Amino acid sequence: MNLKNFFIGLSENKFLNAFAQKYGLKLGSQSVVAGTNVEEMIERVKQLNAQGISCTIDNLGEFVSEKDAAIQAKNEILEVIKAIHSHDVDAHISIKPTQLGQDIDENFCLENLREIVDQANQYHIFVNFDMEDYTHLHSSFSLIDKLSEEYNNIGTVIQSYFYQAQEYIEKYKDYRLRLVKGAYKEPEEIAYQNKKKIDQNLIYLIEYHLKHGKFTSIATHDDRxxxxxxxxxxxxxxxxxxxxxxMLYGFRNDLQLQLAREGYNFCTYVPFGTDWYGYFMRRLAERPQNIQLVAKQVFNKKTNTMIGLAAGAFLAGRMTKRKK
Structure with missing residues (x-):
């Protein structure tokens, strides 16, 4: 098993996710998550704004299977939009369709998304649709296409590990796009498995959108x-x-500030809430070097204990499966 698959496996472990939600702050998650509520998050955003950095805000959560939970997530995101407006901070929002009912009923999800996009549009706030795994990809694009008939304050993400990424970049060139490598485990039938090819494709996507597109968010911690x-x-x-x-909140803080001081537009991806563990593990899966980038900022004695528990639980699970 490679390191990427290891962290993806950890991100999908329900026991560890529940454990992290309960003990997250004690384990040091405040280094990678900007608080557990809107008030704490807004304070972090104000601090970043004061350094010349804008923010995109993610109310953590995904793969919701109950309508009540999806409605609750929608209401929480509406609260975030109101807070951005009332505090007049330099920020927009990032949302995941699976958090808003995509796996329950697509029309139900569409109505939740419409309510969010409509309120954001009233306040002139941009809404970015985060892309998740391939099983949700085409549905997510379909939702974006439908909402684009009514609103122009939305954009999305193109993941460079997909073979079809070049097709997507051309189709959605008139959108504001965030370009990333990709953080889920995808089969070789649909996605590159080789880091060099993923990086090469990301560079192609960036260059294409910079020359032909509307606005490009280059989401990477990769110096090269x-x-x-x-x-x-x-x-x-x-x-x-x-x-x-x-870049992500809590990762390469010095470089974030340096790029902003050099006069580049800089945006920090700011997650908040208790559902942080899966998010963080996928960030490590996306680029295992991130372990080194956040080692001094994130990993304290308690956090190392959490990672150790995670590794032990995951490996034990693997061994149990093999014995059956």
Whole structure:
């Protein structure tokens, strides 16, 4: 098993997710999650804004299977939108359709999404649709297409590990897009498995959208890709108001501030809430080097205990399956 699959396995472990929700703050999750409620999150956003950094806010949660939970998530996101407006912070929101009923009923999900997008539109707030695993990909694009007939304050994510990513970048070039490598375990029939090819495809997507697209969010912690983008925009005289760099809250804080001070638009992806464990494990799966990037900021003695428990539980589960 490679390291990426290991962390994805941890992200899907229900016991560990429940354990992390209960003991998250004690385990050091505040280093990667901007609080558990709207008030705490808004304070973190204000601090980032004061440093010249904008934010995209994620009310953590996904793969909801009950309507009541989806409605609760919708109401929480509406509260976030109101808070962005009332506090006049430089921020927009990122949402996951699976948190809002995509796996329950697509029309139910669409109505929840419409209510969110409509309220955000009234306040001139942008809404980004996070992309999840391949099984939800086409449904998510369908939801975006339907809402785009009514609203123009929405955008989405293109994941470079998909073979079809170049097709998506052309189809959605008139949208504001976040470009990423991808953080889920996908079969080789539909996605690149080789890091070099994933990186090459990401660079292609970035260059294409910078030259032909509306606005590009370059979401990476990879120095090589960041430096490539810097040179590319200089060589092609691409104005800085056409793109931004984007990183995760709690990751590479010094570099985030450095890029903002260099005059680049910078946006921090700010998650908040108690459902942080799966999110964090997928960030490590997406780029295992992230372990090194957050080691000093995230991993304290208690957090190391959590990772140790996680590893032990996951490996024990694997061994049990093999014995059956």
């Amino acid at each position: 890709i960041i430096n490539h983008v810097k040179k590319f925009v200089d060589d092609y005289n691409i104005p800085k108001d056409k793109f931004e760099f984007q």
